[in-house]
Each structure stands twice: as structure tokens, then as C-alpha cells.
């Protein structure tokens with residue numbers, strides 16, 4: 001068999017498309033979800049991030065639990081809320097558990113996709129508990145699954161360059177495995193287009209394959225292209241690459257090859273490959289449905305992390321816009337739950353006060 005890493009792009013893409021069609025046919029899924037980023041205070045200082053604010057600096061604010069509950073109430077029809085924030089040293093562990101309980105009480109039908117491995121690591125530090133205990137407590141409070149963010153590149157040499165205060169790769173793996181074993185599935189991500197090499201990407205894929213082989217807990221793989229406009233790393237790499245235009249082009253080229261490679265290297269174990277309209281734009285995300293992706297991601301409604309790095313593709317898409325983009329690519333849109341179940345009756349989702357129709361339910 002030919003080496004996929006050296007294969008010409010046209011052939012690689014054809015193979016990726018064949019593999020996608022074999023598994024998913026023409027269907028492209030998406031989820032109606034919203035983000036709720038509850039704190040911008042962050043002591044970690046990743047070089048690629050424009051969102052986190054050092055404690056005590058301008059814009060370093062956290063929301064109260066009531067504020068988050070109210071914000072989620074603006075979109076009671078979503079089937080998922082994704083909760084992530086900075087690492088605020090002053091936020092008590094009780095805040096995280098109370099936030100989940102409050103949302104669970106107010107919106108019992110909404111799936112809570114909450115807290116990255118970095119946030120769970122910080123909870124371990126604050127409580128003195130092991131990851132295995134913390135994830136069980138989170139599940140008991142009402143968390144339904146966790147985002148597999150903070151993975152960046154799971155190679156410590158690269159992590160030290162772009163986010164040296166972040167949890168090491170093996171700690172990320174331990175937390176994710178603990179979550180899977182506690183019954184909390186997760187996504188898997190990669191942050192690409194910065195200082196990583198193809199060899200690092202290969203190493204990252206190998207880590208994900210090992211974890212998935214052991215736990216089967218990843219729901220999808222989500223490549224995240226580096227957004228370079230308003231962060232330290234973007235400024236450095238722009239200078240090093242001869243300007244922002246050339247850096248953008250380099251990121252685009254990397255994306256173009258990484259998606260089909262991900263389909264072919266991971267698709268047998270992690271069948272769902274999710275594009276990112278926030279990173280690529282709607283046009284780029286639509287194009288990526290021809291590079292091996294079978295999932296369009298979500299509506300988000302409140303995207304602020306990428307926008308803070310200068311992301312230019314907006315903070316929300318309505319379901320109609322996502323469906324139109326999928327049809328434009330010649331594919332069939334299908335709404336899904338967080339865990340890739342069918343949405344039997346979208347109108348039964350959301351707040352307690354929503355009127356579910358008889359027999360309607362969501363397969364989670």
C-alpha cells in the first residue's frame with residue numbers, strides 16, 4: 001500500500017471521499033448547540049490564544065451562575081450547551097459543580113458538554129482529587145460528555161513551545177481515558193497550522209488511535225486550524241513566514257491535506273470527522289465536505305474564543321444556513337444529538353417549559 005503521507009493530494013482526496021461515502025453515504029450531520037464561555041480569566045497564557053485574560057487585567061471577568069443560566073435561556077431549543085472557560089485560579093470548585101446542577105435543573109433535556117481536560121486538571125489541583133474521582137463527580141452532577149480540547153498537539157516538545165503552562169500530553173490522555181471509563185464520551189481535537197511538523201501530526205494521530213483502541217470513547221475528530229490574527233504566536237509566525245498572507249496560505253495548505261489524512265488515518269476507529277466553519281468560514285467548511293468530513297459541527301450561537309483571536313467568520317449559524325451549506329456541497333443534511341444519535345423530534349428539546357409532543361424524544 002502506498003504511503004498516505006507522501007501520496008499526491010488528488011489521490012489522497014479521492015481515497016478520503018471514497019472512505020467517507022462507504023461509512024456515511026451522502027449524509028452530513030450537524031448539531032443545534034450553543035457555547036457558554038463562563039470566564040475569560042486565565043492564568044495559563046497560551047501563545048495562540050486571544051481569549052484568556054490574565055487575572056486582574058482588563059476584561060478578566062467571570063459570569064455568575066445565574067448569568068450563564070439566563071444566557072442559555074436565550075436559546076432554549078438547542079440540544080447541547082458546550083461549557084468552557086479560562087483557568088481562573090479564584091473560581092471555586094463548587095462553582096463548576098453548581099453551574100452544572102443549575103443548568104440541569106433549568107434545562108433537563110439539554111445535553112451538557114462541559115469542561116476541557118485542562119479545566120478538569122485544574123479542578124483536580126483545586127480539590128486534591130484524582131482525575132478518576134473528578135470525572136465521576138462531574139457525571140453525577142449532570143455532565144453528559146466532555147470537549148476534547150486542550151489537546152493542541154499531543155507532543156510535549158511542541159506543547160512547550162505554544163502553551164508551556166498547559167497540562168502535558170500524558171495528563172491529557174489520562175483525563176480523557178478516565179472520562180471515557182466513567183461513561184463520559186469526548187471529542188478529540190488537534191490545533192494545526194503553527195509550529196508543528198507532519199511528523200508531530202502523525203504522533204498526535206497515533207496517540208488518538210491508542211486511546212480510541214482502549215476506550216472507544218471518542219465521538220468525533222475535530223481539526224482546528226490556527227487563527228493567527230490577534231495573539232502572540234500569530235505575530236511571531238507572521239514575521240517568520242514573511243507576512244500574514246503567506247502564513248494564511250500555509251495554514252490553508254495544511255488544512256487541505258490534513259483533513260483527508262485524518263479521514264484515512266483515523267476513520268476506521270473514529271468514523272466522524274468534523275469540519276469547523278468558525279475556523280475555515282462557511283465556504284471553507286463547505287469545501288471540506290469534499291476532503292473527508294461528514295459533520296458540519298454546530299450552530300454555536302455564542303462563539304467568542306476564535307473571534308478573540310481575530311476569527312472573521314461570525315459567532316453563530318442558524319440550522320437553515322448549515323443545511324443550505326451542506327446541500328450546496330451536494331450532500332444530505334441531518335440533525336444529530338451530541339453523541340451522534342438521531343433527533344427524533346427537535347421540538348421536544350430544550351427548557352422544561354417547552355411543550356414536548358407526545359412520544360418525542362432525543363436519543364442521546
Ligand code: SF4
Nearest residue numbers: 042044045046049052
Ligand atoms: S487556550 Fe485556554 S488555557 Fe490557554 S490561555 Fe486560552 S483560555 Fe487559557
